[in-house]
Amino acid sequence: MANLPTNRREFLAAGAGGALASLLPSSLLYAQPNNGKTLTVVLPSNPITIDPINQLNHDAMILGQTVFENLVEYDADGVLKPQLAKALPTISADKKTYTFELRDDVTFHNGKKMTAEDVKYSFDYLLDANNKALRRPLFTKIAKVTVLDPLKVQFELSEPYGQWVYFLTKYMGIFPAGSRKEHGDDYFKSKPAGVGTGFGIFEEWKPNDSISFKKNPNYWRKGLPAWDRLVVKMIPEDATRVAYLLTGQVDIISAPPPREFNRLKTMPNVTGASRPTLGGALLMFTNTLKPPLDDVNFRKALSCAIDRKTIADKVYYGLLDPTGVLAPPRGWWFNPEADKELAFDLDRAKEFLAKSKYPNGAEIDISIQAEPYLLDTKDAAIFLQAQLAKIGVKINLKVYEFSVLIQQIARGEHQMAMQVFMSPGEPTYIVANTVIPGQFLSKSTGYDNPELAALMAAAFAETEQAKLKEIYGKMQMVMAKDAPIGVLGFVHASNLWRQGVQDFKVNQALTMSVGEVKV
Incomplete structure (x- = not known):
């Protein structure tokens, strides 16, 4: 029986055939594993914005969906489910009126309770052409948003357009009434502290390096998230992303190299899947x-x-x-x-x-x-x-x-x-x-x-x-x-992750979903 590798350099060379290890700096090969209740994930590209209504990069939606939520969401299996709404909407016979009842236990990160006024404000802002929201064209068939009571909101469409509900889950968010005018677009783009309802509260953006979030202690889904801190790193090089995973510096990576994927997901302390x-x-x-x-x-x-x-x-x-x-x-x-x-x-x-x-x-x-x-x-x-x-x-x-x-x-x-x-x-x-x-x-x-x-x-x-x-x-x-x-x-969609990561599921809806992950 062959001897097992005795250090990280040998481990990488043996496990990855030397193809990846030969490209790695020694600082990675001898780095110490990540410890504590910090979940660290890696994307291959630099995000441009955290703001969901101006999002370009689908990979980067992990950022927006950590901070912001909407009336409905896609789960990892691509199933549409209520999120800030109590249930999927009631739809009129002519398919032009949608009514949502809202949860009564949701607060923004600034401590303000979420109501139907916040929902109306968020959509009115999106639909105002003067605000030049990138994703506005998806929702222009919404003719009017009406508050029926503090926890009920109604959408009137100019014509039948059932698909708009599916787009909410990716390209929209609910913001506190008045917050876009108070803080400005740049705030929502790069430092949206206090203005979301999601499981993570914005902490810091280090350009070309990482974006971090801390646990929302008042999240409406009790017991979540299981981590105390989320760090999203940006590493474009395949070999370096893999090295961070193999050396324990990160917990989950996106876009593993296809040529190496089947081999890497069977390596010690690593698992992976695709959908x-x-x-x-x-x-x-x-x-x-x-x-x-x-x-x-x-x-x-x-x-x-x-x-x-x-x-x-x-x-x-x-x-x-x-x-x-x-x-x-x-x-x-x-x-x-x-x-x-x-x-x-x-x-x-x-x-x-x-x-x-x-x-x-x-x-x-x-x-x-x-x-x-x-x-x-x-x-x-x-x-x-x-x-x-x-x-x-x-x-x-x-x-x-x-x-x-x-x-x-x-x-x-x-x-x-x-x-x-x-x-x-x-x-x-x-x-x-x-x-x-x-x-x-x-x-x-x-x-x-x-x-x-x-x-x-x-x-x-x-x-x-x-x-x-x-x-x-x-x-x-x-x-x-x-x-x-x-x-x-x-x-x-494919991912690799450390075996210490629990309850992670490759997301068929494409955005990496980490709200339920345990480390």
Whole structure:
């Protein structure tokens, strides 16, 4: 029997085949484990804001959801549940009036009791165009918010729009009445002390290092959180994130490297798991207003030239479900016929290219993200270079930090961009945001199709799943015909954590959930 490693350097070299250990500074290899009731988690990218109504980065929603809560929430299994409301809303027969009864045991971190006035204030602030909230377009169908009594609030919609309730759980928060004017937006962005109801109270933000929270001793869910302090660190390098975990410096890491994931999760004192998501898509944002992506046959040629299954199996080691449409293969609304229209077929790719304005191929700049975001897009981008070269398309890679890339995409300044796009895991969000005009990322494609918009409106007014499946299927066929955006597949959420961590569950709704975790 071989001798066991006697120190951390040997341990890493033996357990990770030396590939990760060779990149690590000695200060990590000999660091002491984290002790006490502090839960430390790691994200691969730097957050921009804690404010939920201006949130860009889905990974960073762990910050906003520690401080802020809403009427409803998604649990780790992607199930919609009441949060600050006592129950899911009562909905009128015309599907335009939603009534929530609120919990009577919730206080803000400043000690103020939460009431319906706070809910109305929060939504009125969000909906005021002068406040320029990034997530406002998701909620503009809310025409009026009315306080019925101190613990009951009513929302009137301008038209049926059942999906808004699902978006609350990610892109909204309840704030004390008057607090946004009192403190200003920068306060909510980077130091929101006293203005939330969540399980963690903001403590400190150390730029490019960490953000910390202390336990809310008056949290309405008794007994939670089990930790005294939460520290969220930002570490973009795969090897360093893994090293912090293996040496006990952190408890949970996000976005472990797919190539190493299966091996790492079986190492001593470490465990891990992954779950397929319904809302995380690996997308190629094709700017249809810029050549050569202005030609539909050229866009379809690109799609048919991509071997998504090989990307899923060989690049991401099973942490991607391949598909060419904006619907996850595991989702009840997935249309396999639409997927076939854009599936890998080099002969069809060459036929589409021949019919395009660019029959001899073209050159394209693809903007990609420097930091991993559930998956590292650089790996897929390099594979695409080789794939698309087979039909005469040359790919140039341009790498940007997340904060730069997402704004470039939002303004439509890119030619093509590749990024993992997060949604709450329901059928309309990705479609609405990327290919319906007037939304946050609609300039990413520049696409405008009245037929698709009409189908989306019909989906908003429908609640019966069988009818919705038919509508969503038609939407996917419209997009398969026009190929306004490239889709590689839907990602799996994955995490690694120390065995001392209890009650942690990989979150199918994508944001890392730590309120119930014990250390």
